Amino acid sequence: MPDPANHVHGDHSLSSAAQKSSRLSCSPGSVLGRHYPQKWLSFRSAPTDHQKLEQQYQEIVQLQAQLHHQVLHDPLTQLHNRRFLNESLPREFARAKRAGYPVTFVMADIDRFKRVNDNYGHACGDVVLLKISEILKENTRESDILCRFGGEEFLIVLPGMTPEQARKKMDAIRQIIAATVIEHAGLSLSVTISAGVAGYPLHGSDAETLLTLADDALYEAKNGGRDRVALASPKAPDRPPVGPA
Numbered sequence: 001m002p003d004p005a006n007h008v009h010g011d012h013s014l015s016s017a018a019q020k021s022s023r024l025s026c027s028p029g030s031v032l033g034r035h036y037p038q039k040w041l042s043f044r045s046a047p048t049d050h051q052k053l054e055q056q057y058q059e060i061v062q063l064q065a066q067l068h069h070q071v072l073h074d075p076l077t078q079l080h081n082r083r084f085l086n087e088s089l090p091r092e093f094a095r096a097k098r099a100g101y102p103v104t105f106v107m108a109d110i111d112r113f114k115r116v117n118d119n120y121g122h123a124c125g126d127v128v129l130l131k132i133s134e135i136l137k138e139n140t141r142e143s144d145i146l147c148r149f150g151g152e153e154f155l156i157v158l159p160g161m162t163p164e165q166a167r168k169k170m171d172a173i174r175q176i177i178a179a180t181v182i183e184h185a186g187l188s189l190s191v192t193i194s195a196g197v198a199g200y201p202l203h204g205s206d207a208e209t210l211l212t213l214a215d216d217a218l219y220e221a222k223n224g225g226r227d228r229v230a231l232a233s234p235k236a237p238d239r240p241p242v243g244p245a
């Protein structure tokens, strides 16, 4: 039976042997060509701790950037979301009013998108959404705001463009989309879009009015048979206040 006292003693012998061997084997490190156990050199670990802190800091910065991106973008298409729109529209309007240039809103919506989901499945619907987003991105400028406004609805804000210029541009995009064949899981399909256009200063001078008018024009385009772009009607001149006869 092992003597507990010996056992303890044995352990101690082992650890001092290990210490000796570590001193001899020089594995922990060397200073001026002489080798010392790591614990003697422990003060040298300070830069390593600093590096660890630096790495943690970089990870936090990266995480913050990711979170910031997530808060302002749609997870499927990576286009901007409505939150980004709400944050940037007041700035865009202030700039346009100060500099005296137009700003046009285009509300675009995929036609009969429900049928795509119903006939080919939600995954196929997502592929269609991604393709449309890609085409919109390719055909707009970095300075434009491209936003996934709802399920299959996109809002494009075009600073510096009149409604008529935006209508032409959107009509060209509409034709590109109609001519695009989308492939998914052995299927080939194509979709069309409809869009409504309204702009500052022709149709209104605030974001809410332009959104409503672009949406009304989109409704007209849908009612007119889809696969088309409709321009909002110019705003009616302010009526004089109605007073007593």
Ligand SMILES: Nc1nc2c(ncn2[C@@H]2O[C@H](COP(=O)(O)OP(=O)(O)OP(=O)(O)O)[C@@H](O)[C@H]2O)c(=O)[nH]1
Residues within 6 Å of the ligand: 076, 109, 110, 111, 112, 113, 114, 115, 117, 121, 122, 123, 124, 125, 126, 129, 150, 151, 152, 222, 226
């Ligand atoms: N796959 C997919 N479908 C979505 C997503 N968001 C919304 N939808 C679908 O979009 C469809 C929209 O259908 P509706 O509002 O009836 O419009 P529509 O079929 O496009 O018809 P019109 O707009 O009148 O031409 C619904 O079936 C939604 O489920 C999404 O992220 N992915």
